[in-house]
Amino acid sequence: MSKRSCIFLFLATMSLSHWAVSQQPQVIDRVAAVVGSNIILQSEIEMEYAQYLAQGNKASEDFKCYILQQQLTQKLLAQQAAIDSIEVSESEVDDNINARLRYMSGQAGGQERLERFLNRSLLQYKEEMRPSVYEQLKANKMQQNIVSGIDVTPLEVRRYYESLNKDSLPYFNTEVEVGELVVYPQLTREEKQQFRDRAESLRRQVAEGADFATIARLYSQDGGSAPYGGDLGFSTRDRYVKEFSAVAFRLKPGELSPVFESEHGFHFLEVLERRGEEVRVRHVLIQTKPTEASLNRAKAHIDSIYDRVVSKKLDFYTAATLYSDNKETKYNGGMLLNMENQQSRTTLIPVDKLDASVFTAIDTLQPGQYSRPARFTDAMGKVGYQFTYLKSRTPPHQANLEQDFAKIKEAALEDKINRKLSEWFERRRKVTFISINADYHGCDDLKIWLQDSGGTTVAQR
CATH class of the missing domain: 3.10.50.40 (Chitinase A; domain 3)
Incomplete structure (x- = not known):
């Protein structure tokens, strides 16, 4: 794992660690590391490692190094959050814990089965999780504060692109811009x-x-x-x-x-x-369910919209804004967004990332054409009708500024954020006492943490 990814990939996933470790043999606890005034216990690492194994991964001592690296990162961020008076409310902690428990209950097959598996009530377990979740949320807020307000100018994007090795530029698959207009049946x-x-x-x-x-x-x-x-x-x-x-x-x-x-x-x-x-x-x-009569009314309505759009009496973007029932797309003029590009909000989507139904609808279309209105069922189980618009299809190509400015801008922004975080961590590491147990001194993920810091990196035993 690269130094950059191990520094900035932060523990923000829904944790099953306590659940998994409850089924693991217990070890005599010891201090794995010290960061300022905080300690990281070996048991904390074993908890996260148990989660890793419970997810079906193979045993790997290297992963324990990665876990410790993440714990060091979290402690450093949380300590600065306390200094900067960054607050996390009880409701934020409650919401996070409740979301984790809903996920865990789903994995276990229900609340009662989860409690039997944990050998404790969920109320008791929530209190056990609270300190760790609280620290994690504070660390997340601190990291967001460090990088808030960072942006890149068009000149910075160009300079970033020109700094890249042209032989290693990514090759993009076919991409499309797709719009949809959705009508759900309305009951009387x-x-x-x-x-x-x-x-x-x-x-x-x-x-x-x-x-x-x-x-x-x-x-x-x-x-x-x-x-x-x-x-x-x-x-x-x-x-x-x-x-x-x-x-x-x-x-x-x-x-x-x-x-x-x-x-x-x-x-x-x-x-x-x-x-x-x-x-x-x-x-x-x-929940309400559509009747056959309401479905027939919806079909007639979308057919009428489709006829007006195809005959150019109404442009697609206006039609979607006025008549589409899909709230996620109607205010984008019906256009789907590439959800992997949250910051740039690009409408270019790789064909292999499209839903199967959307891909099927546009597969035989030429740019500027529309699929016929068809009945569908959305992810929430709602039945409705939709037609799809293929705005453009970009053939496979190597990354370039003309076609891929939004993607290159996102990469340039990520690079700038990572450099900002790297500088912050390096400054904090140099003035913070950090001590790591000798058992972890051979970890590649921890090399940067083993350099001179605000305190001697003592080999604890």
Whole structure:
């Protein structure tokens, strides 16, 4: 692993380490390293190593070196975060831990199975995780502060490109620019009534004394919260759709809401706790399903839009902005974005990164053409109709400024960020006491940490 990647690849993944290590033989603990006033225990490294093995990887002592390198990085960042008074709220820690536990419960096959596997309650386990998660979030914020505001000018992009070895420039596969216009069926009030009635019936059971959590587990169609009795944890107003927020932040703890509608279906909720600008609620969701009549109306609607676009009575970008029901693309004029290029937001997408349905839709199209409207099911299970627009198709080529400015700009920005971080770490390392156990002195990942620092790098035993 290169020095650059081992310095900057930071532990920000959902950790299963405690889970995995609970099944591993325990070792007598010792200090693996000291960073300033903080220590890194061998048990912490073994926890992360157990996660690595639990994911099906082969045993590798070198990976323990990599884990220690990441721990050193995290400690250094967290220490500076404390000096700079960077704060992490309890709700941020709670949200992070809850997300980890939802993931772990999914891996284990449910909350009860996870608790049996851990041999402890999730409440107890959450408290065990809290210090580590808190430090990790502080370190992440510190790293974001270090690189905030960094950008590159067009001149810097050109200079970066000219500094590259032309024989080693990347070769890009075929790329396309693709747009889509999506129409979902809209139900009439009468068509929605059966779903509202179902939600009303469940709410009535809760109001008459049935256990809310049991009703949510059995009947709620929100797959993310139903296994937890509908509990959504603490969240701020902006985390929910507006209809949900309006109800959740109006009620007092213990109050049960009436049934209300959002884009997801019909809900009712109970406020469990309020904490400043945050509220913790649990809810039951009954999703609406399209009727055959609503599907026929949606098909007629998108056919009409398609005819106007193809006959050039309406341009595609305007049509998508006005009529598409895909909120992720309609404000881009219907154009899909390359999600691997978050910073540059380029519309150029390698064909091997396209969804299979999109690739099939454009495979026989020429630039400027449209696929016929067709029925589809999205990632959330919603049924609708869409047609696709192929704006451009770029043949395979070696990277150049004319065709690939956005990609080269992203690489130049990453290089500038890495240099900034490298300079920061080097300065902090030189004035910070760092001591690493002699067992790790042969690690390539740790060579830079074994150089002179603010304290002697003592070989601990």
